[in-house]
Amino acid sequence: MKRHLPLFLFTTVTLIAVYSQPGPVTPEELGSDLGIQVFNQIVKSKPQENVIVSPRGIASLLGMLQFGADGKTKKQLTTVMRYRMHDVSKILKKNNKAIMSRKNKDIVTTANAVFAKSGFKLEMPFITRNRDVFHSEVRSLDFENRTAASSTINQWVKNETKGMIENLVTPDIIDSALTRLMLVNAMYFKGQWKSRFQPENTKKRNFNGPDGKVYQVPMLSQLSVFRSGFTSTPNGLWYNVIELPYHGGSLSMLVAIPIEESTPLSAIIPHISTKTLQSWMTMTQKRVQVILPKFSAEAETDLKEPLKNLGITDMFDQSKANFAKITRAEHLHVSHMLQKAKIEVSEDGTKASSATTAILIARSSPSWFIADRPFLFFIRHNPTGAVLFMGQINKP
Ligand SMILES: *[C@@H]1O[C@H](CO)[C@@H](O)[C@H](O)[C@H]1NC(C)=O
Ligand SMILES: *[C@@H]1O[C@H](CO)[C@@H](O)[C@H](O)[C@H]1NC(C)=O
Numbered sequence: 001m002k003r004h005l006p007l008f009l010f011t012t013v014t015l016i017a018v019y020s021q022p023g024p025v026t027p028e029e030l031g032s033d034l035g036i037q038v039f040n041q042i043v044k045s046k047p048q049e050n051v052i053v054s055p056r057g058i059a060s061l062l063g064m065l066q067f068g069a070d071g072k073t074k075k076q077l078t079t080v081m082r083y084r085m086h087d088v089s090k091i092l093k094k095n096n097k098a099i100m101s102r103k104n105k106d107i108v109t110t111a112n113a114v115f116a117k118s119g120f121k122l123e124m125p126f127i128t129r130n131r132d133v134f135h136s137e138v139r140s141l142d143f144e145n146r147t148a149a150s151s152t153i154n155q156w157v158k159n160e161t162k163g164m165i166e167n168l169v170t171p172d173i174i175d176s177a178l179t180r181l182m183l184v185n186a187m188y189f190k191g192q193w194k195s196r197f198q199p200e201n202t203k204k205r206n207f208n209g210p211d212g213k214v215y216q217v218p219m220l221s222q223l224s225v226f227r228s229g230f231t232s233t234p235n236g237l238w239y240n241v242i243e244l245p246y247h248g249g250s251l252s253m254l255v256a257i258p259i260e261e262s263t264p265l266s267a268i269i270p271h272i273s274t275k276t277l278q279s280w281m282t283m284t285q286k287r288v289q290v291i292l293p294k295f296s297a298e299a300e301t302d303l304k305e306p307l308k309n310l311g312i313t314d315m316f317d318q319s320k321a322n323f324a325k326i327t328r329a330e331h332l333h334v335s336h337m338l339q340k341a342k343i344e345v346s347e348d349g350t351k352a353s354s355a356t357t358a359i360l361i362a363r364s365s366p367s368w369f370i371a372d373r374p375f376l377f378f379i380r381h382n383p384t385g386a387v388l389f390m391g392q393i394n395k396p
Contacts, residue, residue, distance in 0.1 A: 028095045029274040030082045031059025034310070040269050041306035047266055048210045050297045052341040054354035058303065060112060060185045061337070061356045063092060064136060065315065067129045068326035073314045080311045089133045096133070107248060108189050111160040112136035115153060115182040117143050126326050136183075143179040146171035153182060157355040160186035164342050164353035173336050173359060180332055181360040191246030191253075192349040195224045199347050202294060208261065218294045220347055226290065229283035230259060233271040237263050241280045242290060246349060253350060254280055255292065298342040303356075307337065318363050331363045 035055020043051050059081070066077045077083075099108055112134040116122060122138065130136040143149045150171045157168045165186070197220040205219040227243040238259040245252045254277060258268055304316055314320040321333030341354035 026095065027081075027083060027091050028056075028059075028099075031063070032056065032274050034062070034081055035059055036272055036274070037310055038303065038306045040272075041309050042301055043266060043269060047264070050299050051301070052297060052299045052343055052354075053301055053339060054187055054341050054356065056110075057185050057187055057339055057341070057354045057356040060110070060134060061183055061358050062312075064112060064114070064130050064134055064183050064185070065323075065334070065358060067133075068123075068126045068323045069315065070324040071322040073320070073322040074325075076312050076314055080307075089129065093133050096135075107191055107246070107251060109160070109187070111186045113156060113184050114138045115141040115149075115184065117141065117180050120180055120327070121329065122327060123325055134185075141182070143174055144176045146174040146176050149174055149179075153184060153357070157184065157186050161188045161353040161355060162190075164188065164351065165340050165355045168338065168340050168355045168357060169359075173338075175335070175361055178361040178363075179335075179359060180330070180362055181326065183358045183360070185354075185356045187354050189251075189352045190349070191248070191251055193347075194245040194247050194249075195222065195226075196349075197222050197292075197347040202347060205291065207293060210264070219291050220294050220345075221289070221291045223287065223289045225285050226288045227281070227283050227285050228288050229280075231280070231283075233268060237267050239263070239268055241283065242288065243280065243283075244290070244292075256280075292345070294346055296342075296344040298340070300338065300340045303337040303339055304334075323360065326360070332360045333363070335359050335361045 032055040035053060035058045038058055039051065039053050039055070042053065062077055062081060066074060066081070066083070069077055096110070100110060112130070114122075114127075114130060114136055116138055118140040120140075127138055130138075141149055141152055150169045150173075153169050154167055157165050168184075169182075201221040202218050203221065204216045207215045207217045207219075209215055228241060230238055230240045232238045239256050240259055241254060241256045243252045243254050256268065256272075258265065308316060314322070315334045316337075318331070318333045321331065323332040326332060336359040337357070339354060339356040341352070343350065343352040
């Protein structure tokens with residue numbers, strides 16, 4: 001991670017917002033709300049560090065996993081994501097198209113992939129739904145050589161993020177005997193400010209770190225018309241908000257900063273949701289002198305504990321996970337879920353990228369089949385299908 005300690009405060013509330021229609025909450029917003037809640041969990045344990053997450057990356061991965069889940073595992077995913085099942089695929093598909101529309105083509109790219117152990121047989125609907133909704137292709141990968149497997153994944157990620165995310169996974173998180181699948185999402189964003197900052201106006205200024213220290217950092221500056229204003233949390237903590245739009249008109253960076261220096265970000269973050277962001281977009285445009293650090297920051301997040309805290313627990317538990325819609329041959333569970341994200345802000349605009357992965361492994365102990373209750377038996381001639389004997393045993 002690059003050491004830009006003074007910028008920690010800023011980056012934590014820098015969110016890239018995609019405009020949404022007012023009205024009913026969309027699955028896209030629900031997915032982002034989950035990501036914001038994950039972020040809220042993470043910053044609690046890292047109040048003084050840079051934290052960067054991609055809500056959309058998390059939602060995409062969970063969306064892919066949900067197609068393979070069944071029973072309570074699926075219920076937890078859909079409950080926490082607040083997805084109602086039948087229409088969600090169609091809407092996600094439509095939104096994917098909107099976010100990556102021709103107008104945004106050079107700006108946002110997303111790629112999803114399922115890397116499966118060579119020869120591993122996947123349930124067909126899992127493959128087709130992921131292809132249909134997430135454009136996710138299945139590739140086969142030999143996990144026995146952990147170095148080669150992690151390098152294949154990292155190469156794929158690096159390519160899809162145009163070099164921004166390197167080394168998403170290390171060989172030690174792959175189990176050469178038990179790893180069956182890796183689901184991966186990569187996202188890349190490049191936006192040019194609609195109103196650029198002049199390089200000659202960039203000057204070193206003081207930035208007050210959360211640790212009480214003052215740091216000299218390069219700050220961008222411009223006087224221009226922006227949507228901005230101030231608002232407060234329900235418990236009366238005031239903060240300023242500004243919208244910095246990107247060229248093309250559909251993407252913006254929104255920056256929020258508490259008005260009182262004594263108000264920590266942690267007092268504001270729990271009150272932020274997609275609805276809050278939407279409400280910021282109703283602020284009026286006015287002339288504002290903006291001063292914003294020029295920065296670059298990268299962070300890696302283990303998503304397992306935050307997701308468990310939010311109620312997605314079973315999929316991580318080898319005795320409870322139910323991924324029967326991925327395969328019925330073995331019991332799978334998620335051993336790791338990780339995300340790496342990076343952002344660079346300069347006079348010209350912003351580059352940001354993220355990669356998210358979930359690793360599915362088979363249960364290490366053999367599964368059990370205990371006939372300790374009444375059972376049925378059939379003696380079958382397999383080549384012809386003839387049943388030679390059958391029975392019910394109530395008293396062995
Ligand atoms: C694993 O893959 C690496 C890199 O592709 C290769 O150099 C190495 O020889 C392989 N190891 C084994 C045991 O096959
Ligand atoms: C690299 O990424 C681009 C999209 O960014 C994609 O079109 C291309 O197929 C990828 N190449 C490889 C080798 O995966």
